[in-house]
Amino acid sequence: MSLTDPLTVGVGGTTRLYGIMGYPIAHSLSPLMQTFAFRAQHLDSIYVPFLVEPTQLASAVAGALALGVCGFNVTIPHKETIMAHLDEVSAAARTIGAVNTVQVRDGKTIGYNTDGEGFLQPLRTRQWPCSTAITCILGAGGAARAVAMALLEAGCPVLHLANRTLTRAERLAAALQHAFPQAQIAVVPWADVAPRARQSDLIVNATSVGLHDPSGALLPATCFRPGQIVYDLVYRPLYTPLLQAARQAGAIVIPGLDMLIGQGAAAFQIWTGRSFPIEAVRHLLQPFFTEAS
Ligand SMILES: NC(=O)c1ccc[n+]([C@@H]2O[C@H](COP(=O)([O-])OP(=O)(O)OC[C@H]3O[C@@H](n4cnc5c(N)ncnc54)[C@H](OP(=O)(O)O)[C@@H]3O)[C@@H](O)[C@H]2O)c1
Known part of the structure; x- marks a missing residue:
């Protein structure tokens, strides 16, 4: 023994x-x-x-x-x-x-x-080129803050931040811009996020939408395209409606379990x-x- x-x-x-x-x-x-x-x-x-x-x-x-x-x-x-x-x-x-x-x-x-490091780990495994990527983060709570910091520390040059409550996204963007003056950080009104999401190389859902909810899709299917990564922090269900729609459109998907x-x-x-x-x-x-x- x-x-x-x-x-x-x-x-x-x-x-x-x-x-x-x-x-x-x-x-x-x-x-x-x-x-x-x-x-x-x-x-x-x-x-x-x-x-x-x-x-x-x-x-x-x-x-x-x-x-x-x-x-x-x-x-x-x-x-x-x-x-x-x-x-x-x-x-x-x-x-x-x-x-x-x-x-x-x-x-x-x-x-x-360790949330930021944990978030980056699956991207590193895929050798994702963070330093040239445009990223769109949905959400402005604790998880969004950890993810945004990890991405900016890893050299991500352009970050779009969208949140249902605009002022919360604005506060987060101001704090991030102060810490990372070289990055281009923009706040996007929740209603206008679709075109910014489609332009992005990485879309991150850091809201709790989708948690234990197989019905609600957070973004329209037109936001997704091949070559893009869509990463959902929610891990129940494993493949949220957002990830299912993204996968159908040919995007690479990463579930919150990772x-x-x-x-x-x-x-x-x-x-x-x-x-x-x-x-x-x-x-x-x-x-x-x-x-x-
Ligand atoms: N996979 C992992 O290891 C991992 C680690 C950490 C967190 N998470 C997950 O990440 C998610 C967020 O966690 P958190 O700690 O950041 O929570 P939080 O601080 O409570 O923030 C929740 C976020 O979700 C948004 N939200 C909630 N309901 C919404 C709705 N109906 N429509 C649009 N936006 C909505 C909130 O927007 P408002 O500001 O407008 O309220 C806020 O941005 C949770 O599901 C959590 O389980 C996963």
Whole structure:
């Protein structure tokens, strides 16, 4: 039996403990992905879900430290509020305004945001030429902010930002333009997004439209064309109506599951310094998704 055998984990008191704090938390696939990755890398570590009510977040962080937890992920509704309870927050996470990964080092908690890295990972795999691409992002919430920053940091020269609430897109565009003065960042009214989307080499849905909803198509089919990438951050259903329409029009589609795996891979790298078995994890998660669920 190896140390990573479920029957021997915990024996000898050397097992490293990781987890995820959220409320609710039962739906999270992170325990499955991370436990699989620890085993694949023969690491004597476990990863468990922690159901943490918003009023208990400070106690949960203190408790995790007291118990010797080595690192944890943070999900809804704690991604913003966790920052006040950490010793350090990375510059990127501070700019994004959200933390999804915490590392405990020398008794101190350090917060990171791996959403941007997770978003870029599938584009890098496809050797997508970010530095010459025109991108259109739909949405202006936390995920849109992380995606926009990652794209601009990767050298994306032109960004169109569209959001149902225009002022929110304007605020995001102003903050991004300040941080990336060389980039061309334009706010597009929600009603006018179709022609800008069609011009774009990459369309990203960073709104929650499509989540658990097989009916609503966010953009008309005329927005899509061959040679374009359409990337939906929503991962339930696996292929949202947006991705289905884009695929039919000949575009390359990337489902939100790829980003979910990518952000988990980046967290695993922070905690362990090891690489994450991305393809094996995708295979592991496939049964939890069907084309339309
Ligand atoms: N795949 C992954 O790993 C991953 C990671 C992070 C997030 N996500 C997904 O990304 C999505 C956004 O997350 P978030 O954290 O950015 O959420 P958020 O901060 O709450 O932002 C939600 C965004 O969706 C827009 N929106 C909501 N309902 C809409 C509607 N009916 N029509 C048009 N726009 C609408 C909002 O526009 P207003 O400003 O007008 O309200 C806002 O831009 C969620 O579905 C989340 O699950 C996926």
